[in-house]
Amino acid sequence: MEPDDRTEAAVREAFSLLDHEIRLEILLALLEDWHAVYTDPKSYAELMDAVGMRDSGKFNYHLDKLRGVYVRQVEDGYVPTASVTALYRAVLAHRPTDRLEYGPTAIDSACPRCDATAILRYERGFVSVECSACDDWPGFTYPFPKNGFAGRSVRAVARATARRARYHIGLARDGQCPFCAGTTTVDVPLDDVADDNLVEIACDTCTFLVGVEPLSPLLFEERVASALGDVGVDLERYDWELPTPTTRVESQDPVRLALEVEGEAGTATIVVDEALGVRSVAIDR
Ligand SMILES: [Zn+2]
Numbered sequence: 121m122e123p124d125d126r127t128e129a130a131v132r133e134a135f136s137l138l139d140h141e142i143r144l145e146i147l148l149a150l151l152e153d154w155h156a157v158y159t160d161p162k163s164y165a166e167l168m169d170a171v172g173m174r175d176s177g178k179f180n181y182h183l184d185k186l187r188g189v190y191v192r193q194v195e196d197g198y199v200p201t202a203s204v205t206a207l208y209r210a211v212l213a214h215r216p217t218d219r220l221e222y223g224p225t226a227i228d229s230a231c232p233r234c235d236a237t238a239i240l241r242y243e244r245g246f247v248s249v250e251c252s253a254c255d256d257w258p259g260f261t262y263p264f265p266k267n268g269f270a271g272r273s274v275r276a277v278a279r280a281t282a283r284r285a286r287y288h289i290g291l292a293r294d295g296q297c298p299f300c301a302g303t304t305t306v307d308v309p310l311d312d313v314a315d316d317n318l319v320e321i322a323c324d325t326c327t328f329l330v331g332v333e334p335l336s337p338l339l340f341e342e343r344v345a346s347a348l349g350d351v352g353v354d355l356e357r358y359d360w361e362l363p364t365p366t367t368r369v370e371s372q373d374p375v376r377l378a379l380e381v382e383g384e385a386g387t388a389t390i391v392v393d394e395a396l397g398v399r400s401v402a403i404d405r
C-alpha cells in the first residue's frame with residue numbers, strides 16, 4: 121500500500137519530534153527506567169533533574185510537545201508511551217548504526233532441487249538461503265533483525281529465521297500483520313494454483329508482504345500440524361525441506377482447494393478456502 125498524504129504527515133511529525141536535544145534527553149530519561157507495563161512513573165521534578173534543566177519554561181515547552189505522543193502523564197508523574205518504547209525496541213533489534221553483513225556460509229540444509237549445500241547470506245536486514253550450485257530453487261528470504269545474530273551461530277540464525285518466518289506468516293494468514301497488528305489480505309492464485317504460484321499475504325497498512333508456498337502459512341494451525349505429524353512429516357525441518365503438496369481446485373463456488381501432502385506414513389489432505397482458511401483436514405494412512 122502506498123502511504124497517503126495523511127500517513128506521510130504523521131510519519132514526518134513523529135520523527136521530527138525526536139529532533140531536539142532536550143526532547144531526546146527527556147525520552148532517554150524515561151526509557152532508562154522502562155520495565156514494560158511495570159514502569160514506575162518519574163515525577164516532574166525527577167524528570168527535570170534527570171534532563172539537567174533549570175529553566176522550567178523551556179522544559180515545559182518541550183515536555184508539552186512530547187505529551188500524548190511519546191510521553192504520557194499519569195497520576196504520579198510521567199511514563200513513556202507505547203510508540204516510543206516500540207521505537208526503542210526497534211533500535212535494539214535492528215541496531216541501525218551497526219554494520220553487519222554475512223557472506224555466503226554453508227548451513228545444515230540442502231537445495232530441494234539439486235541437493236547441493238544450502239548457503240546463508242545476510243544483507244540489508246534480510247537473511248537469504250539459497251543453493252550453492254543451481255539457480256533452479258528460488259530460495260528463502262525473510263527479514264531478521266541484526267540483534268538476532270548475537271549469541272547465535274550462522275546455523276542457529278538460519279533456524280531462528282525460518283521459525284520466525286513460520287510464526288509470522290501463520291499469524292498473517294490468520295488475519296494479523298506480525299509487525300503492525302493491522303488486518304491482512306490473503307491472495308490465492310486460483311486460476312493457476314497448480315503451476316507453483318505463490319500465495320501472497322499482504323498487510324493492509326504497512327509494507328509487510330510475503331509470497332509463500334500454500335502449505336507454509338498453514339503449519340501454524342494446530343489441526344494441520346497434528347495431521348502432518350500423523351502422516352510422518354517432521355515439522356522440525358525447514359519449510360523448504362517439507363514435501364511439496366499436490367494442489368487441485370475442488371470447487372470454484374465456493375472456492376475449495378485441496379492440498380495433498382504425502383508423508384512417510386500416509387497422506388494428509390487439507391482443504392482450504394480462498395483466504396487459506398482451513399475447511400477440513402483428513403488423513404489416509
Ligand atoms: Zn540447487
Ligand SMILES: [Zn+2]
Nearest residue numbers: 297300323326
Ligand atoms: Zn502491517
